[in-house]
Amino acid sequence: MNDPRDLLRAYLRQRQELGEEELVLDRLSPSELHALLSNTPAPLAAAAAPAIDRSRPADRAPAAPPMDRVSEHAPAVERASAGLERVDAAPPPPFPGEPETHVRAGAPVPGTTDAPPSPRAPAAYVSAEEISSLPVLAQVREIALGCPRCGLANTRKHVVFGEGRETADVMVVGEAPGQEEDRSGRPFVGRAGKLLDLLLLSSGFSRDDVYICNVLKCRPPQNRNPQPDEVDACSPYLLRQVELVQPRVILAFGAFAAQTLLGTDITIGKLRGKTHKYRGVPLVPTYHPAACLRHPAWVRSVWEDLQRARDVLDAA
Structure with a gap:
């Protein structure tokens, strides 16, 4: 029987060659994956790698892992992908040297063309x-x-x-x-x-x-x-x-x-x-x-x- 670690390594290698930078394993929990990779590696058997699923494009978002497979101690982003936790990313800070602009509610945005014209200056007093x-x-x-x-x-x-x-x-x-x-x-x-x-x-x-x-x-x-x-x-x-x-x-x-x-x-x-x-x-x-x-x-x-x-x- 082929070593599961060899199969996993071959699978990961093929996904990397296809340009994927992220991978979600929907059959292994984080603890199981950690235990598998912590063992002594065996010789690589590329021929025994699992077949690639051609029905799903490589750029399609991977499916979320089953909720019963997500540990309560998993990172927040990983738990959020399973719907257990909402992660709100903080807005990026303004560029250095560029002050934040605060616009009054209902006022035109600075730089837009729909801003009202400047009010006409009052007439000067003539003696x-x-x-x-x-x-x-x-x-x-x-x-x-x-x-x-x-x-x-x-x-x-x-x-x-x-x-x-x-x-x-x-x-x-x-x-x-x-x-x-x-x-x-x-x-x-x-x-x-x-x-x-x-x-x-x-x-x-x-x-x-x-x-x-x-x-x-x-x-x-x-x-x-x-x-x-x-x-x-x-x-x-x-x-x-x-x-x-x-x-x-x-x-x-x-x-x-x-x-x-x-x-x-x-x-x-x-x-x-x-x-x-x-x-x-x-x-x-x-x-x-x-x-x-x-x-x-x-x-x-x-x-x-x-x-x-x-x-x-x-x-x-």
Whole structure:
């Protein structure tokens, strides 16, 4: 009878020649294998080696040993292959000199293309002196569109700077943008704006021939009354608009616009009907078109005030 040790050695030699680096013996326990190999070796009998199983590719994972053949003292990896123990390999350490990167949950992975763009830097604060030195309306407008001078910069949708003919004889000044104006970025575009257009036309003023703006360039939340600090922050823009347009008459629509420009708290009912002055420019105060929508009888008074502005122009 052939020596089992010779058969084992021949088998192992053939598996090594086939390129296998690992071998699982499913008929011998570790203790039995140790006892077999510890005996004095006998002469090698290659011809008696067991036949090679050609039905299983050499690169296929070997079958796990039967559970009853695995000793409780076997190494952890060997016992895990029999399903007795789970081995969790530790993750490899980072490369030398390469710090670990910790990414916040939900944040894009560094180096990927789906990372959001960097937030736009806030606009720089421009002083009233700098605004007053700007030579053209386009530059004043550019500064105003990114204005951070008051808290309304945090709630507005659009800055409503103003529009119209830059050499107009008539400048229309309102209080502040409303919801429609904040959405579109244009002054007097809602129902009140349509009524304003009709009132101007009735007095011979086309919207295309006048310059329209507001005391405030940003909408106060919920259309509340402008606050003193907001008026102070926005006044350099209005002043520069008046200086650059150089109108021959100013139409102040609404109590707030008239009181702000004239620096008074007199009611609009007492201010209207007269011609005042704003920095040397004739100013005619009248009711706001939005107030006329609530009080249609005031339309007649606005028309009369517009006629007064027409007389000022004709006299000049």
